[in-house]
Amino acid sequence: MTTPPPRLLPNGDTAITVEFGRDISDESNRRVLALDRRLKQSPVAGIVETVPTYRSLLVHYDPETVGFGALSDQLVSLAQAPDDDATIAGRRWRIPVCYGGEHGIDLEDAARALNITPDALAARHAAGDYRVAMIGFTPGWSYLSGLDPALAMPRRQAPRLHTPAGTISVGGIQAGIQCLAGPSGWHLLGRTPVRTYQLHREPIFLLEPGDAISFAQIDAEEFADREDAASHGEIVADLLSA
Amino acid sequence: MTSLVIDSVGPATSVQDGGRHGAQRYGLPPSGAMDRLSLAAANVLVGNNAFAAAIELGPLGAKLSVRDGAVRLALTGAERPAAIDGAPLAFNESFTLTDGQILTVGVARGGVFSYLGIEGGVRGEPMFGSLAVNARAGLGSPYPRPFQAGDTIAVKCAARAVERRLDLPGQQDTPIRVVLGPQDDEFGDAVETLLSGAWTVSATSDRMGYRLDGPQISHLHGHNIVSDGTVDGSIQVPGSGQPIVLMPDRGTSGGYPKIATVISADLGRLAQRQPGRPFRFGAVSVEDAQGAYRAMARLIRSLPDRLRDAQHATIDLDALLTANVAGTAIDALTAE
Numbered sequence: 001m002t003t004p005p006p007r008l009l010p011n012g013d014t015a016i017t018v019e020f021g022r023d024i025s026d027e028s029n030r031r032v033l034a035l036d037r038r039l040k041q042s043p044v045a046g047i048v049e050t051v052p053t054y055r056s057l058l059v060h061y062d063p064e065t066v067g068f069g070a071l072s073d074q075l076v077s078l079a080q081a082p083d084d085d086a087t088i089a090g091r092r093w094r095i096p097v098c099y100g101g102e103h104g105i106d107l108e109d110a111a112r113a114l115n116i117t118p119d120a121l122a123a124r125h126a127a128g129d130y131r132v133a134m135i136g137f138t139p140g141w142s143y144l145s146g147l148d149p150a151l152a153m154p155r156r157q158a159p160r161l162h163t164p165a166g167t168i169s170v171g172g173i174q175a176g177i178q179c180l181a182g183p184s185g186w187h188l189l190g191r192t193p194v195r196t197y198q199l200h201r202e203p204i205f206l207l208e209p210g211d212a213i214s215f216a217q218i219d220a221e222e223f224a225d226r227e228d229a230a231s232h233g234e235i236v237a238d239l240l241s242a
Numbered sequence: 243m244t245s246l247v248i249d250s251v252g253p254a255t256s257v258q259d260g261g262r263h264g265a266q267r268y269g270l271p272p273s274g275a276m277d278r279l280s281l282a283a284a285n286v287l288v289g290n291n292a293f294a295a296a297i298e299l300g301p302l303g304a305k306l307s308v309r310d311g312a313v314r315l316a317l318t319g320a321e322r323p324a325a326i327d328g329a330p331l332a333f334n335e336s337f338t339l340t341d342g343q344i345l346t347v348g349v350a351r352g353g354v355f356s357y358l359g360i361e362g363g364v365r366g367e368p369m370f371g372s373l374a375v376n377a378r379a380g381l382g383s384p385y386p387r388p389f390q391a392g393d394t395i396a397v398k399c400a401a402r403a404v405e406r407r408l409d410l411p412g413q414q415d416t417p418i419r420v421v422l423g424p425q426d427d428e429f430g431d432a433v434e435t436l437l438s439g440a441w442t443v444s445a446t447s448d449r450m451g452y453r454l455d456g457p458q459i460s461h462l463h464g465h466n467i468v469s470d471g472t473v474d475g476s477i478q479v480p481g482s483g484q485p486i487v488l489m490p491d492r493g494t495s496g497g498y499p500k501i502a503t504v505i506s507a508d509l510g511r512l513a514q515r516q517p518g519r520p521f522r523f524g525a526v527s528v529e530d531a532q533g534a535y536r537a538m539a540r541l542i543r544s545l546p547d548r549l550r551d552a553q554h555a556t557i558d559l560d561a562l563l564t565a566n567v568a569g570t571a572i573d574a575l576t577a578e
Contacts, residue, residue, distance in 0.1 A: 009423050009424035009425075010421050010423050010424065010503070010528045011421075011423070011424055011471075011472075011473045011476065011500075011503050012420075012421045012473055012475050012476075012503030012504065012505055012506065012528075012531060013421065013505050013506050013507075013528060013531035013532045013534070013535045014473065014506055014535070015471075015473045017424045017470060017471065019424075019470070022467070022468065023468060024468050048263055049263055049264050049265075049266055049267065050267060051266045051267050051471040051494060051495070052267060053468075053469060053470045053471055053495055054468050054469065054470070055468050055470065056470045056471065058266075058470065058471030058472075058473070060263075060266070060473070063532040063535045063536065064535070064536055064539055067529070067532060068528040068529070068532065134469070134495065135267060135268050135269045136269045136469065136471070136493065136494045136495030137269060137469070137493045137494065137495055137496070138269050138378065138379070138493060139265075139268060139269045139270045139379045140268060140269055141269050143469070180378070180379070182378075197268065197269070197270075197379075199369070199380065199381070205265070205268040209267065
């Protein structure tokens with residue numbers, strides 16, 4: 001099967017965006033992760049690091065080793081190589097979430113907007129089959145694909161300046177796991193005790209782009225227990241397959 | 243153990259180095275010095291690797307002293323009054339601070355960030371090969387935050403007392419060069435607004451981003467794109483039409499279109515731009531930008547060959563009295 005070539009876009013003198021699409025699509029993300037994996041398997045001289053996103057791979061490189069033109073040619077040819085795997089085999093994780101109440105202050109409003117009960121919204125969100133499409137913005141902030149389109153909702157008019165660490169939220173057709181406390185314009189449905197980024201823990205970063213994610217509902221008491229365990233460096237997420 | 247003590251300090255002063263690479267895919271920005279050439283000069287003057295960790299001084303002042311020994315230091319970057327026990331110090335020249343002496347640095351005048359190189363570097367625990375402070379991610383060493391009064395840094399005791407001087411080529415006040423893209427097609431004719439406008443750095447800028455004041459840049463199709471990766475120097479344009487140049491503590495991805503990217507060789511010059519001083523952008527090709535990158539890399543590699551023995555006798559007393567060193571320094575410290 002032949003695939004359309006990606007667009008190669010310069011980011012100044014030290015990076016190239018390899019763009020597979022302009023919208024959120026599983027197909028574009030699959031091609032991003034496939035190119036990322038190929039570059040890991042057969043490193044190209046001059047590449048410093050890569051940053052996979054929903055629809056593009058950002059390739060940071062050293063212009064003293066390779067120029068824009070030569071690297072672009074190599075990236076196009078690698079991006080169009082036939083796929084060896086139909087899917088990107090990532091790990092599968094089950095992430096515990098406490099929905100609603102103080103842990104998910106937008107659950108009720110979001111359910112009202114969708115014309116379903118808060119319990120139904122929590123159950124449908126938890127039932128989804130998600131994949132980590134990209135990690136970005138702040139350390140460990142994991143953007144998930146796979147949200148039930150019926151649960152999509154526009155971002156809040158005014159972003160909140162402070163949202164808690166571990167927030168599980170929805171913004172547009174994206175779902176997310178936020179690791180650090182910070183600003184967010186998304187709807188806060190719940191919280192997880194899992195830290196996707198934790199210094200002095202092995203591994204420091206729990207999730208990789210391409211990992212599959214499902215959610216398990218827990219109550220506030222269990223949240224408190226697991227939060228305590230997580231604060232002592234435990235992972236508190238279940239690794240279902242490696 | 244010899245230590246360098248921060249007796250008092252303004253905001254935005256932190257340990258920075260060549261940056262942290264390999265974890266942007268997990269959302270960890272590279273951080274590192276805002277002005278890499280000045281960082282390299284500070285390090286080379288005290289015999290370190292060009293991108294070793296040094297103290298990046300924010301626009302206000304600081305007071306430092308040394309305990310249990312002597313330490314060799316050098317100041318580079320934005321010029322500002324500096325003195326040891328009231329005796330003025332030259333920039334781009336190493337000096338030794340001994341037990342009981344007080345180093346005072348005042349408010350930056352010719353730029354924003356100055357660099358204090360420390361012989362032997364900063365002792366700390368690197369993460370992803372870097373000690374650079376990123377306060378938001380709680381990263382950096384020996385303190386994962388900007389400095390506060392009372393902080394101490396373990397240092398190497400100064401070796402032989404031979405001070406060095408470094409003559410750097412003067413910088414011209416030419417336009418800040420950019421490469422258009424990656425989303426310049428989201429702007430159409432508004433690309434000309436970026437290139438023809440007179441811009442100033444807003445006072446609300448920081449190590450994450452420099453907000454620019456100037457003409458409004460309009461989008462062709464709205465201001466939302468599906469998030470993709472960013473680099474140091476990305477010029478993103480949010481809904482307000484006011485561009486923001488992303489700096490080393492940036493988010494690693496973003497959802498605003500990026501009209502252009504400031505080239506690596508000119509990013510330090512932009513970082514040193516004081517609020518209110520107008521400048522312009524000029525577009526260059528990727529190839530020209532990479533030529534400038536290589537020239538900058540060659541200059542940094544050549545710094546050790548440019549070292550000369552310092553001649554302390556040449557301090558200009560008139561310039562010194564005009565500088566009003568002590569007065570400015572005290573203002574800086576009370577403004578904290």
